[in-house]
Amino acid sequence: MDCTSLLLAIANDRDESAFKKLFYHFYDDLVHFSASITNDFNSSEDLVADLMLKVWTEPKDILSIKNIKTYLFKAIKNRSLNYLSRSKTHEYYLSHPHLNDVPSTPEDLLISKEFIKQFNQLVDKLPPKTKMAFILVKDNLCSYAEAAEIMEISTHTVDRHIQIALQRLKAELEKNNSLINSEL
Template sequence: MLPNFTEISNLQNAVAKNSDESAYRKLFVLFYTPVIRFAKAIIHSEEVAEELYADAMMKIWLMGPKLEQVIDFRVYLFTLVKNSAFNHLKKYKGYNYVELDDLETFPISNETPINHIIEKELEQSLKKAIDTLPPKCQVVYRLVKNEGFSYKQVSEILSISTNTIEGHMTNALKKITFHMRKHLNS
């Protein structure tokens, strides 16, 4: 889980005001996994996601004092990476990326081998359910459920209305619920 808004803002200001490399490194590490996961959900390539993240963080470093004007660093960073990912997709339209493992993870229980098997089976079923969602619906679902963004923040990141976010989430939850019920009843 990411630190709270104040801690992130303090690191952001240290980078903006003092070019603090230590604060920059902390921001880089803090956001690495969630942003890579987000970019990978859009472009389906971990290598490209890492490049986009590195480019975005370089832009942030080069902003210097202008970085102080950013109100919500998380939203700004995710929006920057989203725009880069969509630009990359436009540039390489028609190029098929190999889809890597899904983002969903479950805690592994060491209670019994049967429980472990059941958890793995549920995890695979949930992964399949999420994979069947339309691409934009998947991105919205992951930002809300995996990254903990509010509907309003996702709306800002994706430049779509909160009503559209609600629609995507309703659609995602209905489809996932239907898929999981079907799986559990089989």
């Protein structure tokens, strides 16, 4: 997708269809990423809507942006973290991480549902930054380089987080589950 020409069309021509293209392209990814921080799908939808509204109403700001993708992810990261800190349900969700039942995709239906569910619960228990890096990379939202820019860390550190995530998940899976112990 040619983001630069879309941004120009949005800022200069006030082209609604260009805005919609941008919206369709990033909406699900941004909501998914935000929900991994807030643990609240509905609020994340609102946070993303607010962000996209800003893109539409203050387009002059976006013209100076080099990479719209990392800009949007960085912005939604900050908004999600702010939301989390002022959210009164914060404590509640932290103590009930299993409430974060992200709606499943059709692909999920093909593989062992129960296992995926268990796996996603383990992902929720990862340390926040490790979880953030893991979600960004694993869920195909970003490359290492993009994740590094969004999280404002080096690509090396992103890789460290992925390694930590893999190690922890492996340990947890082996602890909880005879599923993988046997035949490997």
